[in-house]
Structures are given as C-alpha cells and as structure tokens.
Amino acid sequence: MNKQDVAKLQELTLLLDLAYIHHFKEGEAKYKSAEATVRLEFGNFWYRKANPTSSPEAPQIESVVIYSSVFSANRVNYFDSLDEALSVVQTWYENARAPQQ
Numbered sequence: 001m002n003k004q005d006v007a008k009l010q011e012l013t014l015l016l017d018l019a020y021i022h023h024f025k026e027g028e029a030k031y032k033s034a035e036a037t038v039r040l041e042f043g044n045f046w047y048r049k050a051n052p053t054s055s056p057e058a059p060q061i062e063s064v065v066i067y068s069s070v071f072s073a074n075r076v077n078y079f080d081s082l083d084e085a086l087s088v089v090q091t092w093y094e095n096a097r098a099p100q101q
Contacts (some may be wrong), residue, residue, distance in 0.1 A: 001040075001059075001061065002057045002058065005061065005082055008082040008083065008086055009038075009040070009082060011086060012064075012085055012086050012089055013038060013040065013083060015035070015086070015089045015090055015092075015093045016036055016038065016066070016068075016089050016092070016093070018093055018096075018097070018099075019071065019089065019092045019093040019095075019096040020036055020070065020096075021085055022093070022096040022097040023070055023071075023096045032067070032069050032075075034067040035067060035068065035069060035070065036066075036067065036068060036070075037065075037066070037067045037087075038064065038065070038066050039064070039065040039066075040061050040063075040064055040065075041061070041062050041063045041064075041065060042059045042060070042061060042062055043059075043062035045062075047062050055076075061081070061082065063078050063079060063080060064078075064079040064080075064081065064082055064084070064085040064101075065077065065079075066079070066085060066088075066089070068092070071092040071095075071096070
C-alpha cells in the first residue's frame with residue numbers, strides 16, 4: 001500500500017463509521033458481530049506471482065471486503081479497489097444521513 005491507499009482507507013473507514021452513526025442515531029439495534037468490518041486482501045501466491053511489485057513497494061491490494069448487513073443485502077461485499085469501495089461507502093453514508101420520511 002502506498003500513501004494514497006492509506007489515505008483512501010482512512011476516508012473509507014471514517015465514512016463507514018459515520019454511516020453507522022447516522023443509521024443508529026435513533027438508538028441501538030441488533031447487528032452481527034462482523035458488522036462494518038473492512039478487510040484488505042493481498043491475494044494468494046499465484047496472484048502475487050502474476051502481479052509482482054518492485055522492492056520496496058508494498059504488495060498490491062487484490063480486493064477490499066466490507067461486511068454490512070445494514071447497508072447491503074449481500075452482507076459481504078467485495079470490491080476490486082479502494083476507489084470502488086469508497087464510492088459505494090460514500091453512497092451508504094449519504095443515504096444514512098438523509099432525513100428519513
């Protein structure tokens with residue numbers, strides 16, 4: 001991960017946390033223990049072999065995984081990049097903070 005990826009990850013987790021804060025502002029609700037987790041996957045041996053990095057470059061992110069039974073019917077959401085995950089989480093945040101009718 002480079003500095004830009006770290007900044008995107010920080011923004012992603014902040015927006016995700018804010019989305020949950022807005023969603024649960026009416027009070028506590030039951031949720032899964034894995035709710036709102038974010039995982040970065042760097043691939044297996046074959047992925048790293050097919051996508052080598054130059055030293056001292058960090059490994060490339062293969063996928064971003066976010067668990068959310070609150071904002072997604074899929075619960076486990078796989079994204080090909082931090083940009084893609086950030087875009088979706090931005091939408092979750094905007095929907096969560098919108099006034100409910």
